[in-house]
Amino acid sequence: MKRRTLLRLGGSAAAAAATTALGTAPARAGVGDGSTFMAWKGVTGDQRIWWSSLQGGGDYWSGPQPIDGAFGSHGVALAGPSGGNALHMTWKGVEGDERIWWNRFDGNTWAGPQPVPGANSSVGPALAPYAGVFMAWKGVAGDERIWWNSYFRGWTGPQVVPGANTSFAPAVAVNHIGSYGEPHMVWKGVAGDQRVWWSIYRGGDSGADNWTGPQPIDGAFTSAGVALAGTVGGGLHMAWKGVEGDQRIWWSRLYPSASSWTTPQPVPGANTSTGPALAVYGGWVHMTWKGVAGDERIWWNRIYRDSGTWTGPQPIDGDNTSFRPALATIGL
Numbered sequence: 001m002k003r004r005t006l007l008r009l010g011g012s013a014a015a016a017a018a019t020t021a022l023g024t025a026p027a028r029a030g031v032g033d034g035s036t037f038m039a040w041k042g043v044t045g046d047q048r049i050w051w052s053s054l055q056g057g058g059d060y061w062s063g064p065q066p067i068d069g070a071f072g073s074h075g076v077a078l079a080g081p082s083g084g085n086a087l088h089m090t091w092k093g094v095e096g097d098e099r100i101w102w103n104r105f106d107g108n109t110w111a112g113p114q115p116v117p118g119a120n121s122s123v124g125p126a127l128a129p130y131a132g133v134f135m136a137w138k139g140v141a142g143d144e145r146i147w148w149n150s151y152f153r154g155w156t157g158p159q160v161v162p163g164a165n166t167s168f169a170p171a172v173a174v175n176h177i178g179s180y181g182e183p184h185m186v187w188k189g190v191a192g193d194q195r196v197w198w199s200i201y202r203g204g205d206s207g208a209d210n211w212t213g214p215q216p217i218d219g220a221f222t223s224a225g226v227a228l229a230g231t232v233g234g235g236l237h238m239a240w241k242g243v244e245g246d247q248r249i250w251w252s253r254l255y256p257s258a259s260s261w262t263t264p265q266p267v268p269g270a271n272t273s274t275g276p277a278l279a280v281y282g283g284w285v286h287m288t289w290k291g292v293a294g295d296e297r298i299w300w301n302r303i304y305r306d307s308g309t310w311t312g313p314q315p316i317d318g319d320n321t322s323f324r325p326a327l328a329t330i331g332l
Contacts, residue, residue, distance in 0.1 A: 036281045038288055039067070039076045039089055040325035043296045047071045047094045052319060054286070061300075061316050069113045070103060075124015075169045078328035079133045087330060088133045088151070090116065092124040098140045100125050102151075118158045119149065121169070126185075127328070128172040128230075134183050134201075136161065136170045144190045146170055148201075163214045164199055167191040173228035173278075175200075175236055177256055184254075186217070186226045186238055194243050196220035219264045220252060225275020225324050229285055237285045237303075239267065241275040247292045249276050269313045270301065272324070279327035288316070288325045296320045 036054040038061070041047065049070035053062045072091040079088050087105040092098065100119040104111045116135075119125070125137035132152030139145045146164040149156045164170075170187035183201040188194065195216045202208035217238075226240040234256030242248045249270040252261045267287070270276070276289035287310075288300045298319040301311045319325075 035330050036279055036286055036327065037078055037080075037087055037330070038277070038298075038319070038325050038327050039078050039091075040298065040319065040321040041072050041074065041076060041091075041323045042066075043320045044322040046322075047073055049076055049089075049091060050319070050321075051089075052316070054281075061319070064319050067103065067110055070101070070110075072101075072124070073097075074122075074323055076323075076326045077125045077127040077135070078326040079127035079129045080328050080330035081129045081132055087328060088127060089326075090125045090127055090135060092121050098122055100135075100137060116149070116155055119147070119155075123169045124323075126170050126172045127326075128174050128183055130174050130181065130183050134172060134174075136172050136185055138166050138169055146185070146187060148185075161185070161199065161211050164197070164211070165190045166197075167193075168222075168224055168226075168275075171226045171228040171238075173230040173236055175234055175254070175256070176230050176232065177234040181230070184228065184230075184236060185211075186228050188222050188224065188226060188240075189216075194221045194223055196222055196226055196238075196240060217252070217261050220250070220261070222250075222275070224273070227276045227278040227287070229278035229280050229327075231280050231285065231305075232282070237278055237280075239276045239278055239287055241272050242266075247271045247273055249287075249289060267301070267310050270299070270310070272299075274324040277325050277327040279329045281329045286327060288327055290321050290324050291315075296322055298325055 039051040048066045050064045073095045074092045076091040090102045098120045100116045101113045120140045121137040122141040128134045136148040144165040146161045147158045166187040168188045172185045174181040186198045197214045200212045221243045222240040223244045224241045236254040239251040249267045250264045252264045271292045272289040273293040283305045284302045286302045297315045299313045301313045303310045
């Protein structure tokens, strides 16, 4: 089998942690093959949804495969429910179809696409594991409100997040503090507003069922996508494309129980026209993204725990998209 995409590790902490032996690409993506999964829309003119997996904490991605019956014009989202071996995927339909669809992978097969009742979007959703899965999305064309629902043996009815509005797709992740954790959401503002905003869902430990008021994040600005991932033990990593004319990817951290984000910094060598995706595996935060305008390759790198040093970007062989990919890790 062909070996695919060795990620060269950088930084002393990263080098010390790189204990996984290099391997060959598995023949297909599956729970038995790895723990980190990626899904994406194809290149311009290709509305198929593809997927791939990364072997454990290793360095090689499996070969891309299309998912039967899954087609979309924009955003895809992935989440692995806490403590389970299932993978959930949601996505916006093809051109002219603003329904959000979902599918579930049980470790062997995909269940088959179904529309999420009442959920419609012009750009696509975000997912996070939280007592099942937790989803948020921008409304249909002309509706910049952010909506949310959740899934546990069935989807709840869509609700509006008060005061949260966007021209793109939001990102959601769970800050793993307390018994249940706290879902956080970040998003670009409405058309003409390039600020990045955030809010926290008050459920779980609090016993509430509401959102904190939206707040802008100091120094964070974007013209497109924001990504979010919760780390083991608490805290969040956030990454985003810069403002109009700035294709760099920026990142910031929210430490456990902190109330403000760290000063944004560019990720060395990482550039995109649409925005990145993030997921955590063990001590690693993985990032994937579409390249700059005119570059439909998918790139990736990662950072180890609190090292502060990202590995050098590498393209993933055979993986190409016109939008931004999605990442998820089983069991977190």
